[in-house]
Amino acid sequence: MKRFSNRYILIFSSVMVIIVAIILSLAATLLQPRQARNLELEKKKSILESINVPADFSNADELYAKYVTDSYVLDYRGEKKEGVDAFKVVLRIEQRKPLEQQNLPVFVASNDKGEKLIILPLEGKGLWGPIYGYISFLPDLNTIYGVTFDHKGETPGLGAEINTHWFESQFAGRKIFEGDRFVSVKVLKSNEKPVENHSVDAISGGTITSKGLEAMLYDCIRKYEDFLKKMLNKI
Amino acid sequence: MSTPEKEPLLSAKNLKLLTSPVGKNNPITVQVLGICSALAVTVKLKPALVMALSVTIVVAVSNVVISALRSRIPDRIRIIVQLVVIATLVIIVDQVLKAYAFDVSKQLSVFVGLIITNCILMGRLEAFAMSNSPWKSFLDGLGNGAGYGLILIIVGFFRELLGSGTVMGYPVIQKLGLYSAGYENNGMMILPPMALILVGLIIWVQRSRDKSLIENK
Numbered sequence: 001m002k003r004f005s006n007r008y009i010l011i012f013s014s015v016m017v018i019i020v021a022i023i024l025s026l027a028a029t030l031l032q033p034r035q036a037r038n039l040e041l042e043k044k045k046s047i048l049e050s051i052n053v054p055a056d057f058s059n060a061d062e063l064y065a066k067y068v069t070d071s072y073v074l075d076y077r078g079e080k081k082e083g084v085d086a087f088k089v090v091l092r093i094e095q096r097k098p099l100e101q102q103n104l105p106v107f108v109a110s111n112d113k114g115e116k117l118i119i120l121p122l123e124g125k126g127l128w129g130p131i132y133g134y135i136s137f138l139p140d141l142n143t144i145y146g147v148t149f150d151h152k153g154e155t156p157g158l159g160a161e162i163n164t165h166w167f168e169s170q171f172a173g174r175k176i177f178e179g180d181r182f183v184s185v186k187v188l189k190s191n192e193k194p195v196e197n198h199s200v201d202a203i204s205g206g207t208i209t210s211k212g213l214e215a216m217l218y219d220c221i222r223k224y225e226d227f228l229k230k231m232l233n234k235i
Numbered sequence: 236m237s238t239p240e241k242e243p244l245l246s247a248k249n250l251k252l253l254t255s256p257v258g259k260n261n262p263i264t265v266q267v268l269g270i271c272s273a274l275a276v277t278v279k280l281k282p283a284l285v286m287a288l289s290v291t292i293v294v295a296v297s298n299v300v301i302s303a304l305r306s307r308i309p310d311r312i313r314i315i316v317q318l319v320v321i322a323t324l325v326i327i328v329d330q331v332l333k334a335y336a337f338d339v340s341k342q343l344s345v346f347v348g349l350i351i352t353n354c355i356l357m358g359r360l361e362a363f364a365m366s367n368s369p370w371k372s373f374l375d376g377l378g379n380g381a382g383y384g385l386i387l388i389i390v391g392f393f394r395e396l397l398g399s400g401t402v403m404g405y406p407v408i409q410k411l412g413l414y415s416a417g418y419e420n421n422g423m424m425i426l427p428p429m430a431l432i433l434v435g436l437i438i439w440v441q442r443s444r445d446k447s448l449i450e451n452k
Contacts (some may be wrong), residue, residue, distance in 0.1 A: 004309035009312055011311055016319060023327070024326060027326070028330060034335070035330070038334065153345065184389075
């Protein structure tokens with residue numbers, strides 16, 4: 001093997017780093033619009049799934065325009081905030097802010113029966129990473145109409161089951177208020193006594209993900225408690 | 236070493252570079268490299284296929300790049316240079332998947348990034364590309380990618396079929412009507428240890444058919 005001088009090694013590594021930097025920044029810049037578009041479609045698809053409208057990337061735009069009629073952002077007191085696009089709010093970033101500064105997005109949709117549905121975004125912690133989703137409510141703002149969950153990297157076959165139909169379909173019809181009290185929905189193991197209207201079955205072997213999901217539902221929906229009550233009184 | 240100009244592009248010797256890693260010198264079943272990703276991405280067939288393809292592209296192209304530069308790469312920083320080349324290619328593959336195969340990139344999540352640490356890549360660069368011509372290195376990369384991919388696809392096929400009852404997402408078992416006959420999916424197949432056991436079974440089959448692979452005691 002040839003021996004190279006220190007000078008050569010320095011020049012070699014500098015040139016290498018510069019070339020690599022140029023290639024990578026080119027790739028990132030050129031592909032960025034398509035990636036952003038994918039994320040947008042994915043978000044629309046999830047919102048549609050929470051109102052039980054199955055969508056894919058080819059028809060997400062069209063269906064979203066058809067079903068989702070309005071969206072706005074609330075502050076922590078449940079007052080509407082002007083000038084913030086609900087679709088562009090990233091919940092993960094909001095949750096790092098103090099509650100007083102958080103933007104709380106609300107999406108309004110109508111189903112084929114003409115019922116006005118309220119959709120709220122969810123974001124919490126699973127076992128290995130973030131879990132997230134959307135939940136929609138019937139006009140009584142108490143009964144769950146549909147949910148969709150997804151995760152970054154929960155265990156396949158165990159925690160990852162939260163995005164399957166059997167798990168998600170349990171939520172429809174469950175209620176989040178007991179009288180005036182906010183109780184959310186519990187995710188219970190088979191040895192725990194079910195609570196009428198307020199519990200679903202956990203995933204066997206996915207206890208930490210199940211409990212994370214329960215906490216996510218409670219924490220995220222609770223922030224909207226005042227808003228939901230206020231809205232209900234208006235109707 | 237023979238001069239590359241005189242040797243035909245696909246001479247018997249060069250073809251062997253392509254075929255030997257698929258069989259006798261398979262990176263997974265014989266050299267036992269790249270096991271980590273073989274466990275992680277083989278729950279379903281589709282991510283296994285994409286992973287196989289991504290690794291093949293990255294190992295072939297990085298082999299060519301390193302081989303073309305091999306006389307100019309200072310010996311003292313060669314490992315860093317190899318890593319930079321691999322990391323660059325992996326990031327490009329990751330970005331392309333995010334733009335053009337979004338659902339697959341979601342399933343593969345961190346494992347695309349982990350191609351960087353796949354021992355097969357570093358192994359081929361250090362053992363082969365640093366001392367062979369670009370064309371040979373390219374064939375060697377393709378061969379090793381194919382050998383790795385073949386095992387991933389076999390494992391992915393059986394894990395998806397027995398664990399979820401589907402092949403490429405198509406519900407085979409349901410269509411055959413086996414569920415109504417009392418058949419149930421084996422949830423164990425979805426868990427990583429079963430991938431190891433399947434790889435073990437493949438190694439067993441391969442060794443029993445090719446006695447030369449068995450070490451002398």
